[in-house]
Amino acid sequence: MVDRTASEASTLGERVFEQMLDMIYRGDLAPGSVVNEAALAVRFQVSRGPIREAVRRLQGIQLVTREPFAKARVVKLSRQALADLYEMREALEGYACRLVTERMSDQDLAELIAALETARQDYLRDGQPESLSDFDFHSRIIRASGNARLISTLYGDLYHLLRMMRRIKGHVPQRKHDAYSEHWQIIRAIKARDADLAESLMRAHIRRAAAHTMDEGQLTDVASR
Amino acid sequence: MVDRTASEASTLGERVFEQMLDMIYRGDLAPGSVVNEAALAVRFQVSRGPIREAVRRLQGIQLVTREPFAKARVVKLSRQALADLYEMREALEGYACRLVTERMSDQDLAELIAALETARQDYLRDGQPESLSDFDFHSRIIRASGNARLISTLYGDLYHLLRMMRRIKGHVPQRKHDAYSEHWQIIRAIKARDADLAESLMRAHIRRAAAHTMDEGQLTDVASR
């Protein structure tokens, strides 16, 4: 059921896209599963046109694969493909870190440090790992890079895929405490304006996250879900 | 006029896409120009559906921008956007170079060196800068990286944009001789299995290409074409 109330001017195609994206994230459209235009049109009570629009857009962000005349499918990432994704993160987030080291003003850097310190205080008070938000740190670094293309590549494709995989993996024990200290090391390198070190530390950080995730061995069990 | 003869099974939408891509590369659909569905449908003698399919696909590779209910437009890159593109190349091609340094077999590396040497001999014999194909070298490095995501990011988006800009720029005096010697330095670093150096040299190579291109000052004249 597509919400047709126009809280803001939008098309059915875009609404269908949002809802299909949710379905993918939630696993209702699982990796490898068929994307059936006609069935979705019935489900959402729209014609096939907006479904096609949404599917094309999902294809554009790599969440769906499609061949002429064949049923579209939600992408199913192999272990190798996931490894490739993490390498892309190393390349891009590492480089973003370099750009930040070279470009971030002292004032903005002070604000980032203050925000990280606040998160640490929250953690000490609450003992909640969520206070050490992994994604917020990365988000801040990437957005601070100032490279719009880099930002849109990460947020436009790669993070959608990782988010989908996250759901598939289910709960992975977090490494928040380790991640937090790695963040601090990265920040110190940035503060010292050592771009090589900052980049290298960010890459290592992501490499460890990749190893942590892929060593959980759950990817080989994806097919059983 | 869309060629409807089925040399291979394909859809009208895909054929329209190919032809629109050509039009963009040739400047017939110039950056900033309106993409009018109805007019293109008449021109290609198909219904608006395949046009929409093609436009969605062009949007997926960032060559077209679109808002609901508004005319799509061929993207028009600002100077900053082009700079961002080159930075992306630095990040990704630099990283590809690192991967190659770490992974390429001695045999494959020897073949690459031989191919480069052949190009040099051709150049000495012909005096034709085309013998020192800039793109072939990069292509070989990127494909040899073994990271499918990286390859598709470069070939799926970034190079389309650069190709479009190349046409817009018109003829830029080539720096083939300099580029060639830089290629050799990169190869030597790869051969020495010095990933840091290889990456750094590739980045510098691309940075110089960027500076060379953007210093031609032609980008500020784009609007006059």
Next chain:
DNA sequence: GACGCTCAAAGTGTCAACACTTTTGAGTTT
């Protein structure tokens, strides 16, 4: 001349029907 309003024309989004391709499953043969 500049600005604002009106409204028809132009253009995009959606729909349902038809055209075309692929998949499915029943029936037959080995």
Next chain:
DNA sequence: AAACTCAAAAGTGTTGACACTTTGAGCGTC
């Protein structure tokens, strides 16, 4: 039981018409 055939069903691609939104020409007012 396995393999093959083939028609029907299912699903995708395309079309033209209608619904909806945006644009711009024409007109009136200041």
